[in-house]
Every structure is written in C-alpha cells, then in structure tokens.
Amino acid sequence: MNKEEFIAQYAVERKHTNSAKWDGLEATFGRDDLLPLWVADTEFKIPQAAQDALIQRVHHGAFGYSLTPDEYYDAYFAWQKGRYQTELQKDWMRFGLGVVNALSTIVRALTLPGESIMVLQPVYYPFMRVIQENDRHLVVSNLRAENDTYVMDMEDIANKMDQHHVKMLIFCSPHNPVGKVWSEQELTTLLELCREKQVLVVSDEIHHDLIVGDKPFISALSIAQGIYRDNTVMVDSPSKTFNMAALLGSNIVIPNPQLRERYDKEVRELSLPSATVMAQTAATAAYRDGASWLEGLLAVIKDNYLYVKECLQAVDPQIKVADLQGTYLAWVDLSSVVAPEHLEYFIKHKAHLAVDFGDWFGEAGEGHIRLNLATTPAIVHQAMDQLAQAIVENKEVTQ
Ligand SMILES: Cc1ncc(COP(=O)(O)O)c(C=O)c1O
Structure with a gap:
C-alpha cells in the first residue's frame, strides 16, 4: 500500500x-x-483485517476466560520467520499485558534485589524504572555518538560489567530513542561478551517491524544460528507496529527451560494475567494480513x-x-x-x-x-x- x-x-x-x-x-x-x-x-x-476480527469477536458476545489460540502462534511465528528468519517454538512462549510489564516480571524473576542491571543510555526511560522500582542497582553505559548515529562502547560495557558484577542487560533493539538498527557484528560482539561474563540479555525488540533504513533487523534469538538463545529473553508486541497498545498484549520468548521455570514462578506468585483476548484477536489478523x-x-x-x-x-x-x-x-x-x-x-x-x-x-x-x-x-x-x-x-x- x-x-x-x-x-x-x-x-x-x-x-x-x-x-x-x-x-x-x-x-x-x-x-x-x-x-x-x-x-x-x-x-x-x-489494519482493516484486525478491525474486522475485533468486530467479529465482539459479535460473538461472550468474554469468558480464554486461551491463546493456535492461530495466534501460527500467525506470529509465520510473521517472525517470513520477515526475519526467526524460528520460534510454542513451549518458549509466554504472554503478558505489555512489554514494560513483562520487563518488570523478568527483572523480578531472574535477578535478586540489590543485583546490578545494565542499560545503554540514552534509552527508553521505563527500563530505568523497572530496575530501580524493583530495588535493583542501575548500571549505565552510555552509547557514543559517531557521525550521525551511535555505537556501543564495548570497553566501558565490559569494565562496568566486571566492576558492578552485572547480572542482566536490558537491551533495546532497534534502539529507542536513537533510531539505531544494530548490525549482526555489533549484536554478536555484545552477546558474546554477555555470555562470557554470564550477563543475561533481555532484548526488547518491540520496534523490530519499524525498519526504515537499509539495514535489516536481526533478532538476538537468531544471531549465529541461535547460539546465544539460552542466555537471552526476547520481548516484543504487535502494539507498537500496529497501534494496539491499549489492547494489552505482549510476547515473552524464553528458550531456556530453567529461566522459563523461574519466570513462571514469578507469574504465579503475582497471579499475573496473560495477554487479553482482544489483543490476540487483533494481532492474529494483523500478523496474517497486515x-x-x-x-x-x-x-x-x-x-x-x-x-x-x-x-x-x-x-x-x-x-x-x-x-x-x-x-x-x-x-x-x-x-x-x-x-x-x-x-x-x-x-x-x-x-x-x-x-x-x-x-x-x-x-x-x-x-x-x-x-x-x-x-x-x-x-x-x-x-x-x-x-x-x-x-x-x-x-x-x-x-
Ligand atoms: C523500547 C520500548 N519498549 C516497550 C515499550 C512499551 O511497551 P508496552 O506498551 O507494551 O508496555 C515502548 C513504547 O514506546 C518502547 O519504546
């Protein structure tokens, strides 16, 4: 169009x-x-198809407790594979009400109070909030402006990871607010460093459909045939792409079964709800026809x-x-x-x-x-x- x-x-x-x-x-x-x-x-x-799907669901009239439909998995997986060659599995998937809400749950599930979590600033400010409001220690490495874009300062990142015993990196890919799409080389270097230093990577990929330059988007889950998957949690949502934030739905992808178990425990402890039926209805249609x-x-x-x-x-x-x-x-x-x-x-x-x-x-x-x-x-x-x-x-x- x-x-x-x-x-x-x-x-x-x-x-x-x-x-x-x-x-x-x-x-x-x-x-x-x-x-x-x-x-x-x-x-x-x-998208029109998503509006139609919502209207049809409303006409059904009943809104009792719902499951994530197979069609949602199929549509999301086909979107991820077709556009980005990211292969996903059903058992890796969890669903939340939003990405920030998921980040908070991940922080609580996979780190302890007082532990250090790193972000690369300038960055989407709720990252800092979910770290500090959950009583974790915020560690900042600044991106470096270079020509008309930004690069990661790998030496500073490595030094601060050591100095503060960093346990988790909350990473923004593509990066809000600087508009950067990270290259395969940049991602590989970062993910390798995190693996070496046992820093868990939480990759917020909510902007991944919004690629406006020539550089292709690559998910942290599929770099180097997925060798960093076990050390990565990926979070995204159809909300940014398709303007559905108020419908409340996000995807949380946790390939590592031990991490998944800890995430599930936190969800049970807080009795957290899953994505809404309207979010998944609209998203299924949008992923299919959007x-x-x-x-x-x-x-x-x-x-x-x-x-x-x-x-x-x-x-x-x-x-x-x-x-x-x-x-x-x-x-x-x-x-x-x-x-x-x-x-x-x-x-x-x-x-x-x-x-x-x-x-x-x-x-x-x-x-x-x-x-x-x-x-x-x-x-x-x-x-x-x-x-x-x-x-x-x-x-x-x-x-
Ligand atoms: C990087 C990033 N993560 C998460 C969000 C918000 O996600 P949600 O509304 O699903 O919590 C935004 C919104 O701008 C964002 O830029």
Whole structure:
C-alpha cells in the first residue's frame, strides 16, 4: 500500500478520545494546547483485517476466560520467520499485558534485589524504572555518538560489567530513542561478551517491524544460528507496529527451560494475567494480513523523517538529526541552537510542542528531543513550522 492510500484509509483524529498523547498533555506538560509528538503511538487505525476480527469477536458476545489460540502462534511465528528468519517454538512462549510489564516480571524473576542491571543510555526511560522500582542497582553505559548515529562502547560495557558484577542487560533493539538498527557484528560482539561474563540479555525488540533504513533487523534469538538463545529473553508486541497498545498484549520468548521455570514462578506468585483476548484477536489478523498496511506506515515514516531532517537543517545546519534506521522516533540534538537548560521551556512555551525530552532517557540525552513521526504529514509539517519559527525567533533574541 502506498503512502497516500494508507493515509486516506487509516488516518484518524484522536483528540477528545481519551488518548494519553492528545488528551493527557496537561498532567505532563502543564498546558493542553501543545501539538503532541510524544507518546509512542500513532494517528492511524489498525489494519482493516484486525478491525474486522475485533468486530467479529465482539459479535460473538461472550468474554469468558480464554486461551491463546493456535492461530495466534501460527500467525506470529509465520510473521517472525517470513520477515526475519526467526524460528520460534510454542513451549518458549509466554504472554503478558505489555512489554514494560513483562520487563518488570523478568527483572523480578531472574535477578535478586540489590543485583546490578545494565542499560545503554540514552534509552527508553521505563527500563530505568523497572530496575530501580524493583530495588535493583542501575548500571549505565552510555552509547557514543559517531557521525550521525551511535555505537556501543564495548570497553566501558565490559569494565562496568566486571566492576558492578552485572547480572542482566536490558537491551533495546532497534534502539529507542536513537533510531539505531544494530548490525549482526555489533549484536554478536555484545552477546558474546554477555555470555562470557554470564550477563543475561533481555532484548526488547518491540520496534523490530519499524525498519526504515537499509539495514535489516536481526533478532538476538537468531544471531549465529541461535547460539546465544539460552542466555537471552526476547520481548516484543504487535502494539507498537500496529497501534494496539491499549489492547494489552505482549510476547515473552524464553528458550531456556530453567529461566522459563523461574519466570513462571514469578507469574504465579503475582497471579499475573496473560495477554487479553482482544489483543490476540487483533494481532492474529494483523500478523496474517497486515504486511501491506505496514508498508504504507513505513512510507509515511520515511517521508516524515526526510521532511524533518531537511527542514531542521535548513533552519540551522548545526542541528543534528540522528540517522533513522529503525523506530518511528526522530532523535534531534538542538544543543547548538538552544541551551540544554532552556530546552524544555523553549519547546513548550515557544514552539508549543509536546515531545519527549532527551534527559528523560538519561544524562546522555541532554539537549535532545525525541519526535514521534508516526503521524500524518500535516501534523509533522505544522510541528516543523512551529519549531522552525521558534528557533529563528530565539536566534534573533540572542543575537
Ligand atoms: C523500547 C520500548 N519498549 C516497550 C515499550 C512499551 O511497551 P508496552 O506498551 O507494551 O508496555 C515502548 C513504547 O514506546 C518502547 O519504546
């Protein structure tokens, strides 16, 4: 499906629909008149086949306790194998209400209070939350900016793993917020190091369908014919790809039976529910029939990204827009035009935008903003007009 068809069929107004992104501005930003490019969901309806499947399920009318249907496994496995050559097995699979909720369960099940867990910042801030709120010790290694992307600092990672006796790495692949798709070489080096140091890898692959550059996505489960599988837990969800976050469903893949047993024990102790029937109904249809819909979405993201990059570089060539290889999130360094300590005020009260501020993702994110591009070109163009004008006015004032 091309971009125009996709927008015509799927774009939808979300204001006044109890959308966290549109109707929840006041609580986070202190005003409700901002153009929102923050929360990572989209202004697009789910694929038609998924809407139809939900309607059909609603018509059935009964919503008693449910099992994960075989069709869900079949559709998810075919999607993973067909697109990424990732082979999965039924007994490896567990289901949760969301990825962050699954990360929290994994942390509790597979580490002890006080143990060290590493993240690579800047990174999706709930990673830090699930570590700290569960009384584990947060260890940070910063990614290094290199040209217009980021690389892992392997020496720093190795040193800190030793120094803090790190037990687990929560890894983001592709990486939110910097938009990086990790290469086979990078993944192999990292996974080998983790195996050597007995650091369990939790690979959050929720953005794996959102590949907008030339680099292919490779799952941590399938690197080197899966030799790191026993030391890896992979978590993903159809929610990011297909805009289904509120339906509540995630996939937790645990190939190692001992780890699975510990995970199951934690689930029993907390009496955690599995994914919802509506999430799995919609996802089955989306995995089966959503490829063309996804093509349309990716075309929109790519064009929006190019527009943002051109626009900001025309305003000031010093503004750095990270190369968008994956995710629908543009990572923009505005430190050349706005002092980091004024950035929040500037974005809210001058540009009138709601964005994710870089320092939410850790100190390494200071001076940056993260823009959600999975929206209509009209919204992106308006946001760029507002931001460009604010930058120009800011320059006039400071000159
Ligand atoms: C890396 C990453 N993990 C998890 C999530 C959220 O997942 P869920 O809504 O299923 O908890 C997001 C949402 O933006 C994300 O970027």
